Amino acid sequence: MTQNPIPPQSAPPSEVEHIKRRSNYLRGTLTESLEELISGSISEDDNRLMKFHGSYMQDDRDLRNERHRQKLEPAYQFMLRVRAAGGIVTPEQWLVMDGIARKYANDSIRLTTRQSFQLHGILKWNMKKSIREIHDTLLTTLAACGDVNRNVMCNPNPYQSEVHSEVYQWADRISEHLSPRTAAYHEIWLDGEKVLDSQEQGKEQEPIYGPVYLPRKFKIGIAVPPSNDVDVYSQDLGLIAIYEAGRLQGFNIAVGGGMGMTHGDPKTYPQLARVIGFCSAEQIIDVAEKTVMIQRDYGDRSVRKHARFKYTIDDRGIEWFINELQERLGWKLEEARPYHFDDNGDRYGWVKGTNGKWYLTLFIQNGRIKDEDNNQLMTGLREIAKIHTGDFRLTANQNLIIGNVTNQKKAKIEQLAKNYGLTDGLHHSALKRSSMACVALPTCGLAMAEAERYFPTLLGKIETILEGAALREEEIIIRMTGCPNGCARPALGEIAFIGKAPGKYNMYLGAGFAGERLNKLYRENIGEEEILETLRPMIYRYAQERLAGEHFGDFVIRAGIIKAVQSGLDFHE
Amino acid sequence: MQLQVTNSPFNQEQVELLNRLLPVLSGSQQIWLSGYLAALNSTALPAANSPIPHAVPAAVAALSPSSQPEPSREVTVLFGSQTGNAQRLASGLSKKLEGLGFQVILSSMSDFKPNNLKKIRNLLVLVSTHGEGVPPDNALPFYEFLNSRKAPRLEGLQFSVLALGDSSYEFFCQTGKDFDRRLEELGGKRLCQRTDCDVDYDESVAEWSERVLSTLRGMMEVSAAAAVGSTLAIGNPIEAQASSLVPVDGLLVEEGYSRTNPFKAEVLENLNLNGRGSDRETRHLELSLEGSNLQYEPGDSLGIYPQNHPELVDTLIETMGWNPEDPVPVNKKGDKLPLREALLDTYEITVLTKPLLEQAVRVSSNKALRELLEPGHEQELRAYLKERDLLDLVKDFSPWEVSADNFVPLLRRIPARLYSIASSPKANPDEVHLTIRTVRYHAHGRDRYGVASVQTAERLHPGDSISVYIHPNPNFKLPPDPNIPIIMIGPGTGVAPFRAFLEERGETGAEGKTWLFFGDQHFVTDFLYQINWQRWLKDGVLTRMDVAFSRDTDKKVYVQHRMLEKSQELFQWLKAGAYVYVCGDEKHMAHDVHAALGLILEREGGMGPEEAGAYLAEMQQQKRYQRDIY
Ligand code: SRM
Ligand SMILES: Cc1cc2nc3c(=O)[nH]c(=O)nc-3n(C[C@H](O)[C@H](O)[C@H](O)COP(=O)(O)OP(=O)(O)OC[C@H]3O[C@@H](n4cnc5c(N)ncnc54)[C@H](O)[C@@H]3O)c2cc1C
Ligand SMILES: Cc1cc2nc3c(=O)[nH]c(=O)nc-3n(C[C@H](O)[C@H](O)[C@H](O)COP(=O)(O)O)c2cc1C
Numbered sequence A: 001m002t003q004n005p006i007p008p009q010s011a012p013p014s015e016v017e018h019i020k021r022r023s024n025y026l027r028g029t030l031t032e033s034l035e036e037l038i039s040g041s042i043s044e045d046d047n048r049l050m051k052f053h054g055s056y057m058q059d060d061r062d063l064r065n066e067r068h069r070q071k072l073e074p075a076y077q078f079m080l081r082v083r084a085a086g087g088i089v090t091p092e093q094w095l096v097m098d099g100i101a102r103k104y105a106n107d108s109i110r111l112t113t114r115q116s117f118q119l120h121g122i123l124k125w126n127m128k129k130s131i132r133e134i135h136d137t138l139l140t141t142l143a144a145c146g147d148v149n150r151n152v153m154c155n156p157n158p159y160q161s162e163v164h165s166e167v168y169q170w171a172d173r174i175s176e177h178l179s180p181r182t183a184a185y186h187e188i189w190l191d192g193e194k195v196l197d198s199q200e201q202g203k204e205q206e207p208i209y210g211p212v213y214l215p216r217k218f219k220i221g222i223a224v225p226p227s228n229d230v231d232v233y234s235q236d237l238g239l240i241a242i243y244e245a246g247r248l249q250g251f252n253i254a255v256g257g258g259m260g261m262t263h264g265d266p267k268t269y270p271q272l273a274r275v276i277g278f279c280s281a282e283q284i285i286d287v288a289e290k291t292v293m294i295q296r297d298y299g300d301r302s303v304r305k306h307a308r309f310k311y312t313i314d315d316r317g318i319e320w321f322i323n324e325l326q327e328r329l330g331w332k333l334e335e336a337r338p339y340h341f342d343d344n345g346d347r348y349g350w351v352k353g354t355n356g357k358w359y360l361t362l363f364i365q366n367g368r369i370k371d372e373d374n375n376q377l378m379t380g381l382r383e384i385a386k387i388h389t390g391d392f393r394l395t396a397n398q399n400l401i402i403g404n405v406t407n408q409k410k411a412k413i414e415q416l417a418k419n420y421g422l423t424d425g426l427h428h429s430a431l432k433r434s435s436m437a438c439v440a441l442p443t444c445g446l447a448m449a450e451a452e453r454y455f456p457t458l459l460g461k462i463e464t465i466l467e468g469a470a471l472r473e474e475e476i477i478i479r480m481t482g483c484p485n486g487c488a489r490p491a492l493g494e495i496a497f498i499g500k501a502p503g504k505y506n507m508y509l510g511a512g513f514a515g516e517r518l519n520k521l522y523r524e525n526i527g528e529e530e531i532l533e534t535l536r537p538m539i540y541r542y543a544q545e546r547l548a549g550e551h552f553g554d555f556v557i558r559a560g561i562i563k564a565v566q567s568g569l570d571f572h573e
Numbered sequence B: 001m002q003l004q005v006t007n008s009p010f011n012q013e014q015v016e017l018l019n020r021l022l023p024v025l026s027g028s029q030q031i032w033l034s035g036y037l038a039a040l041n042s043t044a045l046p047a048a049n050s051p052i053p054h055a056v057p058a059a060v061a062a063l064s065p066s067s068q069p070e071p072s073r074e075v076t077v078l079f080g081s082q083t084g085n086a087q088r089l090a091s092g093l094s095k096k097l098e099g100l101g102f103q104v105i106l107s108s109m110s111d112f113k114p115n116n117l118k119k120i121r122n123l124l125v126l127v128s129t130h131g132e133g134v135p136p137d138n139a140l141p142f143y144e145f146l147n148s149r150k151a152p153r154l155e156g157l158q159f160s161v162l163a164l165g166d167s168s169y170e171f172f173c174q175t176g177k178d179f180d181r182r183l184e185e186l187g188g189k190r191l192c193q194r195t196d197c198d199v200d201y202d203e204s205v206a207e208w209s210e211r212v213l214s215t216l217r218g219m220m221e222v223s224a225a226a227a228v229g230s231t232l233a234i235g236n237p238i239e240a241q242a243s244s245l246v247p248v249d250g251l252l253v254e255e256g257y258s259r260t261n262p263f264k265a266e267v268l269e270n271l272n273l274n275g276r277g278s279d280r281e282t283r284h285l286e287l288s289l290e291g292s293n294l295q296y297e298p299g300d301s302l303g304i305y306p307q308n309h310p311e312l313v314d315t316l317i318e319t320m321g322w323n324p325e326d327p328v329p330v331n332k333k334g335d336k337l338p339l340r341e342a343l344l345d346t347y348e349i350t351v352l353t354k355p356l357l358e359q360a361v362r363v364s365s366n367k368a369l370r371e372l373l374e375p376g377h378e379q380e381l382r383a384y385l386k387e388r389d390l391l392d393l394v395k396d397f398s399p400w401e402v403s404a405d406n407f408v409p410l411l412r413r414i415p416a417r418l419y420s421i422a423s424s425p426k427a428n429p430d431e432v433h434l435t436i437r438t439v440r441y442h443a444h445g446r447d448r449y450g451v452a453s454v455q456t457a458e459r460l461h462p463g464d465s466i467s468v469y470i471h472p473n474p475n476f477k478l479p480p481d482p483n484i485p486i487i488m489i490g491p492g493t494g495v496a497p498f499r500a501f502l503e504e505r506g507e508t509g510a511e512g513k514t515w516l517f518f519g520d521q522h523f524v525t526d527f528l529y530q531i532n533w534q535r536w537l538k539d540g541v542l543t544r545m546d547v548a549f550s551r552d553t554d555k556k557v558y559v560q561h562r563m564l565e566k567s568q569e570l571f572q573w574l575k576a577g578a579y580v581y582v583c584g585d586e587k588h589m590a591h592d593v594h595a596a597l598g599l600i601l602e603r604e605g606g607m608g609p610e611e612a613g614a615y616l617a618e619m620q621q622q623k624r625y626q627r628d629i630y
């Protein structure tokens, strides 16, 4: 097997590859860039490296033109992503995040679709302080972004507590095993003394990644059936926990999923991971490591659009991958075990775990935590964190679980939740509870249209239609993103909208309710008016013609409204 | 152009005869006459037959070879000026004196050799007051010399002082008063009494100069004829008259648009430079000078005649129960305007001064006001004047049974506001850019508006126009040699002229290094002209820049702190002959920066405090340290 980080067959490496190589393990000139005081920005090269450290340079796009006229540079600011495997943090850690959000960021916390935190609007000179505080509370931003393995997702499973805690251990160990080893993070952010190293020492520096890291981001998620909340098929490497009588047996392994695509480029497409076998829990670290190394060696390093693992596999065939993997492992995978998914949503409200502790799942619209006049979400959670003895769990649907609540504390927390207008969302329509939107404007540099800020308005109008059709309690997975990168996993929405231009979206239909089938383009480039006109008849028809328990995504296919997509390869057909 | 006793050497009878004769003479007759008179003189005074102007002193010298202590025709005009007014007036006065045949030495106090003082017979001092009653930068060394023990006795010196000032300051015309007192102490005799000028100084300046001129001429009576003879001998009496007999702007003979004849400039652009969420508002104003023929250089200022806030004017009229339409006088000539217009455009209503109250008390029966002005109440008076305006006065000391046309003339004319020009004419032909910070504050239970800045912020839109004039500032200019490095210190709006400097150096491709210190409250919202500096840093027009944002960090940092952090490099630049420019806040910044410069000289140059002070004074003398502070 080759250790050559750049596959022989590939064309000349892209600019990003050169930047990584030159960077001396992610150092680049970040330190200098951070000290330069005439601009709030950093150089493009350093921004590339910044991602590996968990941050993106952004600017407030609402103000761009206005500020240019005022002879001011764009309102440069930094997004900081904080990684916690499986999305579990302590109340102390929550309070630290809350503090940083109010001291250095824009007074809000963003829970992400991968169970991480995002803070927006941090100024260059506050980055070190922020990262220092995060580090001191035993969280990290390292590898929250960049061409490495990202936050390892894991079902936060409130009701089968001991299966969960066991699965969670593995998520954490995989995450640890695959995090970068470079000392740059300490040097730059934590004033750790400089560790001199040359590219030759690469192996010691990054035993798994090497000096140029991966060709592209890599994502791992673990589902615990019957819940597919993590959208296990959207992961580069998806693991499905197999347990019998509350004991974890091991994992089914699925590979090659991903959501991202580019408008008008059929060579890019969302794809579902395919299950290739089973391994015992103890073997999972080895499987994860070898899979990452295969992508490191074979992933396309010349065309970033084509560099994700899903293309590496689709170009060569799944069989090629299985052989390459087993060769590197030195042993063979077992046959996949049977499993079943019911859905990919969250269960709201209070549930009691098998460990006798309580779990409250709160509905957080689009993961945005901030105070508004009517409900004091941020303050409420701060107050809860002050008295809470259990944990906080970020869900894959941008929601929040207050976990491991003792009987004594339950009433108190219930009261606080009530006082500050925190909600389990049960009074919302089932549609809203099953909705997700990405961040998009004003911070996301790639957004083509609004998402988080606009989705609630659109949902409200669709809700009226649903009420008219008496479908208020019908769960329909509905998602919106501001561009085709797919951050809210739109290709898995029974109804989905992907931004094309301000106020204009492509509309997709027909994904599976449990995240087992991709949706398909139904209408292109339409505005609100047309969206509602298109949905209304469909929804009424669904209300009348659906079979017992038939989900909307399945119905539109049976009704011939849209064709079912078997594989990402025929997504564009 | 009429001959008068006051503007000619003739007595009443002669003047009448001449005025009857001169207008009816044909061109050829005039030439014949002047030739004839010249010939007469040349026979009378053999030495003075040369037809060139320089014949004047020659003639004088020849006049009295043997005569005893003879009034000198030599007049020395010294000025001390920060923002250029005294300088402008001094050069105007000199022109006029020369026109009358005097031999004039015009000099800035900083260029004047103090030990020449003994030789002088006639001295005219025009000096302003700055800071809290201190001399302008370029007057300081001379001022200190004169008040030191080194100062010579000055018996035989005749002098007169014109003091420029602003009666809203506590130490009104202090520097002028000091010179006046000191020159007398040293034995000088007053040619005529000092005049203290307020901001609307035109009339008082005219009055003082007429007194000075007639006194001087009076002493010359004897030799006057010769002077005039030879003046006429220049050959073109009409021209001689044109330059000497027409007093405009008190002293200055100006053509085209000027302070007294402002240009109505159209607003091209008016935008707020402060980003959302800033506590400040700073306007970038672009005006068109097209068709005005106005010329300016980086470092000059623009004068703006503002308009009072309509709300304030209306409330004032209402409170006094006056009629907005009543005509009221707007000048000593007795021209009239409707009250409302006059209060909007002509008179100052936002500042209270002691002189104003002293006049107001005469038309008021209010006891409290009388008491406030009685001796022993100076403290209270000073406190009262602060941050109050005419509306406060008329409310606090009612009742008033005075009519508008009796009251309004007590007010000062609204003074023009000066703004350091933020553009280079080379980079923006026919345009002038300003950087105007809006003055809004709350005092004595009312929101107060800066007259000019709030007009700019609220009532001046592209397409509107506003009265402006160029206010040259010879004391704030780029080095003559483009290779000389410059250090620019300009926090807040103080950065304005440095935008002009860099535009200029960019246009002319000057090679000299440049270093800018800027500061304000917040980086994100208050970094004035940020993208301009960034571009110049990239182009190399700006060599380096250091910034201090006081409200971004727990402990406040200002430009002087950044200077001290960089003291070593800064000292290197000074040693390399760099010019230092300071612009902006006069109350605190200018002092702190001055102190910082001193500290750097001590720290890096191993100087003692006195030595450092002297070094800076020397730099000021050599114009290597220039300030435009307000
Ligand atoms: C915060 C989050 C969306 C949210 O609403 O929660 C997010 C936000 C962004 N994503 Fe994402 N992605 C987020 C989950 C995803 C997912 C969903 C997932 O991973 O389950 C996907 C689709 C799955 C996949 O990777 O295929 C996703 C696919 C992308 C892509 C497309 C990658 C591709 O294969 O083409 C980009 C663009 C890129 O990488 O070049 C991207 C880039 C971005 C950036 C950093 C935009 C940028 O590159 O400048 C967005 C920052 C916006 C902002 O202002 O905060 N994000 N992004 C999610 C953070 C996850 C985390 O905590 O790590
Ligand atoms: C040579 C020179 C150059 C100048 N260049 C500039 C320039 O480039 N940019 C610029 O903005 N200004 C500049 N100025 C200042 C400018 O001329 C005006 O003084 C300023 O704009 C205020 O004018 P205004 O009519 O708006 O306010 P005014 O009506 O004149 O009121 C100003 C007065 O209000 C009082 N005041 C102001 N703020 C407060 C407060 N917070 N609390 C209490 N009292 C207060 C003070 O007495 C102040 O003198 C310069 C001045 C000079 C002499
Ligand atoms: C910052 C500053 C401070 C001033 N301080 C005084 C003062 O203390 N007393 C005074 O009578 N005039 C004061 N003035 C008014 C000036 O003397 C007046 O504007 C004068 O016309 C300026 O003349 P110049 O341009 O020759 O310097 C001050 C003006 C400025 C800009």
Ligand code: SF4
Binding pocket: A438, A439, A440, A441, A444, A445, A446, A447, A448, A451, A481, A482, A483, A484, A485, A486, A487, A488
């Ligand atoms: S989907 Fe596009 S718009 Fe939305 S956050 Fe991701 S990159 Fe930004």
